[in-house]
Amino acid sequence: GENVEQHPSTLSVQEGDSAVIKCTYSDSASNYFPWYKQELGKRPQLIIDIRSNVGEKKDQRIAVTLNKTAKHFSLHITETQPEDSAVYFCAARRPNAGNMLTFGGGTRLMVKP
Amino acid sequence: DTGVSQDPRHKITKRGQNVTFRCDPISEHNRLYWYRQTLGQGPEFLTYFQNEAQLEKSRLLSDRFSAERPKGSFSTLEIQRTEQGDSAMYLCASSQGRGSETQYFGPGTRLLVL
Numbered sequence: 001g002e003n004v005e006q007h008p009s010t011l012s013v014q015e016g017d018s019a020v021i022k023c024t025y026s027d028s029a030s031n032y033f034p035w036y037k038q039e040l041g042k043r044p045q046l047i048i049d050i051r052s053n054v055g056e057k058k059d060q061r062i063a064v065t066l067n068k069t070a071k072h073f074s075l076h077i078t079e080t081q082p083e084d085s086a087v088y089f090c091a092a093r094r095p096n097a098g099n100m101l102t103f104g105g106g107t108r109l110m111v112k113p
Numbered sequence: 114d115t116g117v118s119q120d121p122r123h124k125i126t127k128r129g130q131n132v133t134f135r136c137d138p139i140s141e142h143n144r145l146y147w148y149r150q151t152l153g154q155g156p157e158f159l160t161y162f163q164n165e166a167q168l169e170k171s172r173l174l175s176d177r178f179s180a181e182r183p184k185g186s187f188s189t190l191e192i193q194r195t196e197q198g199d200s201a202m203y204l205c206a207s208s209q210g211r212g213s214e215t216q217y218f219g220p221g222t223r224l225l226v227l
Contacts, residue, residue, distance in 0.1 A: 089155045105155055106154065
């Protein structure tokens with residue numbers, strides 16, 4: 001099956017700095033890669049996703065890059081704000097595998113004002 | 114609120130008891146998923162329905178776990194003879210299908226087995 005590794009497990013940045021979270025996946029057949037933000041006690045919420053036919057996608061301060069050859073993808077947050085503080089999860093989906101998502105272990109991002 | 118809803122939000126039970134959770138997906142979403150999340154970890158897939166058909170089950174889903182989606186709308190997840198290791202957050206998600214892969218999560222049911 002699929003295996004997703006996520007690094008770092010914790011990340012502390014100063015407000016206004018950039019944050020980068022990296023994930024690797026094992027199954028080259030995976031074709032959809034969402035990122036979720038989960039605040040304490042709340043549901044995971046999709047913040048951005050990318051499909052395997054695209055190398056990069058941007059939405060305001062958030063961007064995701066995908067390297068299919070190396071089987072890794074990254075989340076980039078620019079101009080971080082205290083409200084960006086949360087746990088971020090990457091995930092990968094294999095086609096023909098019931099649409100299940102395999103999640104990484106999460107990154108706790110702390111943005112210091 | 115038109116998002117995914119789950120009930121109850123919290124459940125405390127004694128070891129050996131049975132528990133049942135309910136998930137109401139977003140209206141007209143034909144795909145429904147159950148995940149389990151333990152503290153400090155990412156969600157782990159349990160099972161998946163397309164309409165009323167259960168199409169995929171994880172090896173995590175022991176024979177004490179059963180899920181149904183009888184009319185292709187809401188779903189229930191039952192755990193029989195609960196064990197302390199079942200303590201976790203149980204998350205439900207739904208997606209539209211038909212080319213839209215985005216999974217929208219519910220608030221979860223936090224289970225504590227004493």
